[in-house]
Amino acid sequence: MSNIGSYEIRVKDFDWKMSEEELGYGKNGKYNVGYFCSDRICEIGNGKKVALLWEGFAGDVKQYTFDDLRVLSNSFAAMLRGLGLTLGDRICVFMDRIPELYISFLGILKMGGIVQPLFSAFGEDALKMRLEDATTRAILTTRKHLGKVRRIRSMLPDLEWVIVVDAGERSLERGEVAYSMEKAPKEEKIEIAEVGPETPSVLHYTSGTTGRPKGALHVHSAIIAQSITTKWVLDTRPDDLYWCTADPGWVTGTSYGIIGPWANGISQAVLDSGFSAQKWYAFIAKHKVTVWYSAPTAIRLLMKEGLDPVHRHDLSSLRHLASVGEPLNAEAVLWSEKAFGKPFYDTYWQTETGSIVISNYPGMRIKPGSMGKPFPGITAAVLNPKTFEPMPAIGTVGLIGLKPGWPSMFRMYWNNRETYNKKFHNGWYICGDRSSIDSEGYFWFVGRDDDVINTAGHLVGPFEIESALLEHPSVAESAAVGKPDPINMEVVKAFIALKPGFAKSDDLTMEIMNYIRKKLSPLAMPQEIEFVDSLPKTRSGKIMRRLLRAKEWGEEIGDISTLEND
Amino acid sequence: MADDIKKMIIDYVKKEYLDEDSDQQVTEDTKLISSGIVDSFSMVSLKMFLEKKFQIKIPDEKATPEAFDSVNSIINLLKELTPL
Numbered sequence: 001m002s003n004i005g006s007y008e009i010r011v012k013d014f015d016w017k018m019s020e021e022e023l024g025y026g027k028n029g030k031y032n033v034g035y036f037c038s039d040r041i042c043e044i045g046n047g048k049k050v051a052l053l054w055e056g057f058a059g060d061v062k063q064y065t066f067d068d069l070r071v072l073s074n075s076f077a078a079m080l081r082g083l084g085l086t087l088g089d090r091i092c093v094f095m096d097r098i099p100e101l102y103i104s105f106l107g108i109l110k111m112g113g114i115v116q117p118l119f120s121a122f123g124e125d126a127l128k129m130r131l132e133d134a135t136t137r138a139i140l141t142t143r144k145h146l147g148k149v150r151r152i153r154s155m156l157p158d159l160e161w162v163i164v165v166d167a168g169e170r171s172l173e174r175g176e177v178a179y180s181m182e183k184a185p186k187e188e189k190i191e192i193a194e195v196g197p198e199t200p201s202v203l204h205y206t207s208g209t210t211g212r213p214k215g216a217l218h219v220h221s222a223i224i225a226q227s228i229t230t231k232w233v234l235d236t237r238p239d240d241l242y243w244c245t246a247d248p249g250w251v252t253g254t255s256y257g258i259i260g261p262w263a264n265g266i267s268q269a270v271l272d273s274g275f276s277a278q279k280w281y282a283f284i285a286k287h288k289v290t291v292w293y294s295a296p297t298a299i300r301l302l303m304k305e306g307l308d309p310v311h312r313h314d315l316s317s318l319r320h321l322a323s324v325g326e327p328l329n330a331e332a333v334l335w336s337e338k339a340f341g342k343p344f345y346d347t348y349w350q351t352e353t354g355s356i357v358i359s360n361y362p363g364m365r366i367k368p369g370s371m372g373k374p375f376p377g378i379t380a381a382v383l384n385p386k387t388f389e390p391m392p393a394i395g396t397v398g399l400i401g402l403k404p405g406w407p408s409m410f411r412m413y414w415n416n417r418e419t420y421n422k423k424f425h426n427g428w429y430i431c432g433d434r435s436s437i438d439s440e441g442y443f444w445f446v447g448r449d450d451d452v453i454n455t456a457g458h459l460v461g462p463f464e465i466e467s468a469l470l471e472h473p474s475v476a477e478s479a480a481v482g483k484p485d486p487i488n489m490e491v492v493k494a495f496i497a498l499k500p501g502f503a504k505s506d507d508l509t510m511e512i513m514n515y516i517r518k519k520l521s522p523l524a525m526p527q528e529i530e531f532v533d534s535l536p537k538t539r540s541g542k543i544m545r546r547l548l549r550a551k552e553w554g555e556e557i558g559d560i561s562t563l564e565n566d
Numbered sequence: 567m568a569d570d571i572k573k574m575i576i577d578y579v580k581k582e583y584l585d586e587d588s589d590q591q592v593t594e595d596t597k598l599i600s601s602g603i604v605d606s607f608s609m610v611s612l613k614m615f616l617e618k619k620f621q622i623k624i625p626d627e628k629a630t631p632e633a634f635d636s637v638n639s640i641i642n643l644l645k646e647l648t649p650l
Binding site: 057058096121143144145146147148150272273274275276278279301304305455456491506507509510513514517522523525527 | 605610615630631
């Protein structure tokens with residue numbers, strides 16, 4: 001029997017209070033996520049249980065109990081307070097998937113800071129933009145990424161502290177602090193910051209079609225939704241070893257790679273290594289992973305390697321598999337049944353929703369390729385894009401809308417109330433994705449409703465890429481669009497018109513690709529560049545990105561006169 | 567000859583994929599993909615570099631994370647595709 005039991009009964013009886021009561025949320029005035037993920041688990045007698053089983057790319061393994069989490073996160077909190085950091089300060093974590101990343105996350109929350117996790121592969125422009133927007137006061141990083149921070153530091157007057165967690169004997173500059181989690185004094189007891197349910201906790205940046213990346217701000221009470229969705233959708237149980245493959249630089253890696261499982265007292269496994277089918281299977285077999293939350297891109301890469309590597313490992317420990325990031329194609333679900341004897345259950349949500357909102361559930365019949373049904377407590381509908389009223393007809397494509405009010409919904413875009421307000425129409429939060437609903441209430445994903453590129457489950461804004469391209473000396477104008485890709489769903493393709501005096505060549509292509517990779521990130525790097533004489537534009541001079549995208553997807557371009565007048 | 571090729575690939579990896587301030591050493595055995603020096607997206611630019619340098623086409627099915635995981639494994643792949 002799964003944790004959720006009967007989906008229909010849960011929908012009928014649901015109240016978020018069930019999760020609050022299970023967590024004891026608000027009892028004795030306690031609302032801090034850092035407390036619920038470490039101290040509380042110790043208080044209920046599980047302090048000696050393994051919280052984090054970490055393996056590095058070279059095979060070295062470290063283990064931390066919930067009591068270790070409690071004490072080490074206390075120590076991080078004390079160190080940050082010692083630097084003068086306080087409630088509401090934005091503190092960035094910018095590291096690879098090392099134990100310090102997971103534990104400092106809790107430490108920041110315990111001292112009342114707002115954690116700003118950023119993907120460690122971000123280049124210096126991407127990093128600067130996000131730190132500048134959040135007026136971040138401190139950043140925790142490692143030697144590997146320190147160079148990027150140093151090169152932008154003089155442009156960030158609010159960034160007072162750079163904390164290097166593996167500095168060793170390396171000499172540091174002014175404003176930089178060496179902190180070794182293992183060697184620092186252990187703080188057995190600290191005053192955990194008194195926060196309320198609506199106190200800001202985590203600031204995750206996401207991309208839109210236009211403008212700079214937006215910081216989706218979450219609050220401490222998001223844990224109510226993250227905790228119960230972990231239990232019901234990912235079906236975690238006390239004796240599980242759970243592996244979420246997402247990087248905590250992205251929301252999956254924090255909502256379900258830190259908060260959800262640890263709030264439930266679940267042991268988590270982390271593999272700090274690049275993708276390799278052999279390595280992944282060996283990791284599951286060696287540590288006997290039971291619940292595996294991954295992404296369609298990774299699953300398709302595993303499919304590409306075939307069944308032989310699957311059969312070379314004992315993967316019988318796996319009990320439940322789930323996927324997130326982009327729609328999981330039917331073939332992947334069917335392959336998973338063949339390979340592992342069980343399907344991947346697709347889940348749908350986004351940075352702004354903070355937790356899973358539409359999903360397939362253990363025990364519910366899966367329709368391969370479908371997103372599933374709304375989580376109990378979530379009201380979801382497919383809306384008419386003009387009136388924002390729910391569509392009456394079964395199978396009609398419209399916008400996915402959610403009724404606001406679930407605990408983990410973002411509370412604003414940092415410094416950007418105007419864009420936040422635009423996400424709401426007629427009493428619905430508009431996700432920006434299109435889908436339809438079938439006669440049994442299953443949602444079917446159709447695509448994005450904007451120009452944002454979903455590559456390997458991560459949203460990349462075309463505007464950010466185009467702005468960076470324009471800084472290259474050869475580029476006169478450019479457009480970035482998503483083109484279909486069998487593994488990543490979409491990859492970035494750039495159309496570039498060169499300035500006079502520059503000629504297209506393979507060398508220039510490589511130079512521009514690497515330029516974007518270093519400035520922004522590998523995800524934003526165009527996987528293909530097409531040099532053109534000029535780009536199609538509207539009468540007002542706006543580049544017709546949609547036309548270029550339609551060409552890549554082999555879609556009908558249709559009447560472009562309306563676009564020309566845009 | 568093989569040493570020249572190794573050096574050329576190592577130099578390219580250092581220049582393009584390591585931070586300019588990095589003190590990380592790269593040898594022919596250093597793990598490139600699994601250590602995170604080169605990720606699956608960046609493999610595209612590394613593949614392009616190799617194709618251009620050696621005037622070959624690396625088929626997608628051969629461009630696996632394992633084949634790109636060290637300079638030595640890249641050399642083995644190149645040997646399969648071209649007389650080095």
